[in-house]
Amino acid sequence: MYDMSQRKYGVAAAVWNAFGPKYFSGIHAKEWVELVKSLELPLKLTAKYGAKEHVDRHALDWLMRGELVALAFASVKHQRTKHWALAVGVEGMATGSKHQPQRILLLDPGGGGEPCFKAFNARLRLPTTGLGSRRAKQLHLPADDAKPWTVFWHYESESWSAELVRLLAAVRVRKLQ
Numbered sequence: 001m002y003d004m005s006q007r008k009y010g011v012a013a014a015v016w017n018a019f020g021p022k023y024f025s026g027i028h029a030k031e032w033v034e035l036v037k038s039l040e041l042p043l044k045l046t047a048k049y050g051a052k053e054h055v056d057r058h059a060l061d062w063l064m065r066g067e068l069v070a071l072a073f074a075s076v077k078h079q080r081t082k083h084w085a086l087a088v089g090v091e092g093m094a095t096g097s098k099h100q101p102q103r104i105l106l107l108d109p110g111g112g113g114e115p116c117f118k119a120f121n122a123r124l125r126l127p128t129t130g131l132g133s134r135r136a137k138q139l140h141l142p143a144d145d146a147k148p149w150t151v152f153w154h155y156e157s158e159s160w161s162a163e164l165v166r167l168l169a170a171v172r173v174r175k176l177q
Contacts, residue, residue, distance in 0.1 A: 046172040088119060
């Protein structure tokens with residue numbers, strides 16, 4: 001995908017033609033899904049939007065199954081920062097057969113360069129104290145018991161100051177068989 005904007009043929013050119021006009025202005029989650037589908041790539045997308053659709057719970061479930069998830073998130077503090085990253089895994093604690101996710105691992109183009117000697121370059125961490133920590137406990141309840149809370153995460157990377165964010169959308173990306 002090197003020099004993507006210079007490509008004239010192939011998948012890289014098609015992706016750039018579809019997404020190029022949004023490069024500097026950004027894109028909303030539903031529009032992102034529509035543009036990816038318009039490329040007619042052998043992909044199946046499943047999208048969840050906002051707290052009402054339990055976006056945090058779905059993202060964690062999909063990641064725990066080893067699937068890739070594109071995440072859109074926004075700053076809690078001022079709502080101006082909206083960003084996309086590719087979630088590639090989960091870290092957490094395991095007690096017996098029960099696993100409690102605590103961090104989502106990200107590949108983020110704005111996350112401080114290429115990940116060297118590790119599989120991620122940024123992460124979303126659930127707060128353990130302070131703002132949002134009580135809401136994080138909702139993620140571990142069965143889906144029927146959980147209210148549609150907005151869960152807060154701490155975004156952490158080498159090139160970006162730690163910031164409290166909330167997930168706007170999660171889009172599972174699967175290859176068609």
